[in-house]
Amino acid sequence: MKVIDRDLIFVDTDFKTQRELFEFLAKQVSESKRGENPEKIVEGFYEREAEFSTAMGNDIAIPHCRNEHILQATVIVARNKTQIEWTDDERAKLIFALLVPGSNENxxxxxxxxxxxxxxxxxxxxxxxxxxxxxxxxxxxLSVLNNL
Amino acid sequence: MNIVAVCACPTGVAHTYMAKKALEQAAAKLGHHIKVEAQGALGIENEITQEEVNQADIVILAIEVGIAKRERFDGKPTVKIPVQTAVRSPETIIKKIEEKLK
Incomplete structure (x- = not known):
């Protein structure tokens, strides 16, 4: 399985909240068998945000989840139609989600x-x-990077 | 200026490497020499030698976690910043250091 997959690049999504986005990402991961237990993946995203926000200005955010529920390293891209409230003073529209297995890392x-x-x-x-x-x-x- | 920097974030996958890239881009733009070491999920990459530390004017530590081989920088002028600051405003940091070292 490749890290970057055409089916995991979404343009003009319409998420209104961060939770909606995280749930969507977790669902994509589990449906593609790249991970399991979507609730735990959503939790993983939130745990990481709690350390420090992954919003990085310019409407970009790079949420990530690294735990044992991720089975395959994966990148998901979502370009949302509108800004999503990320924290009290941060917004994001371009989402690059990074999913990292918690163990047996390649x-x-x-x-x-x-x-x-x-x-x-x-x-x-x-x-x-x-x-x-x-x-x-x-x-x-992005797919050029699949063949490093 | 001659800068050496280390980047390290909790997950060690994203911000470590983004901060590295950001500092390299900003230093190049502002005409400084920089070597950035990443301590992430891939271990130590682009490792800074003691000799390079000795020759540096300033050490930037863009770190959120403890790093390996920190003793290399003992006694050197050091600026410690959150890793996301390096990602978001690398030029501001380098300009501040320019002011300080004048």
Missing amino acids: QMHIRILAQVAQLIMEEDFINLVNEAKDGEKIYER
Whole structure:
């Protein structure tokens, strides 16, 4: 199973709240057999946010969950139609979710996630995600990393 | 300026590497030399040697967790910042250091 999958790139989603988003992400993970126990995955996202917010300005957030309910390292991209309230003073619209297995980590997969994280820092990539008509273009750019 | 920096976050997967990238981009833009070590889920990457520490003007620690081999930086001028500050406003940090070292 690849870290980046075309079926896990969503454009123009319509989430109103962070919880709605986290539940959607957890459902995608469990339905694709990349994880199990969606409630625990949602919890994992919240636990991580409690350490410090994963919103990073420019309407971008990178929620992550790392626990034993994740079976396969995975990236999910969601471009929401509107801003989601992330914390009291932070909003997010471009979501890059990183799911990391809690054990038996595949170092190559971690390396891919780390590369995705660095790509998010590049203005050109964020412009591409903002402007893409559909998920195909985003997938093309990201999927290169599957073959590190 | 000659900067060395270490990045480390709790999960060690995302912010560590984003902060590394952010500091590298900002230093390049502002005309400084930087070497950034990442201590994350992949272990220590791009490790800073004692000699590089000795030659550095400033040490930036963008860390949320304890790091390995911290003793390398004993006695050096050090700025400790939250890792998300390095991700969000790397240029501001470097400019502040420029002011301080003037």
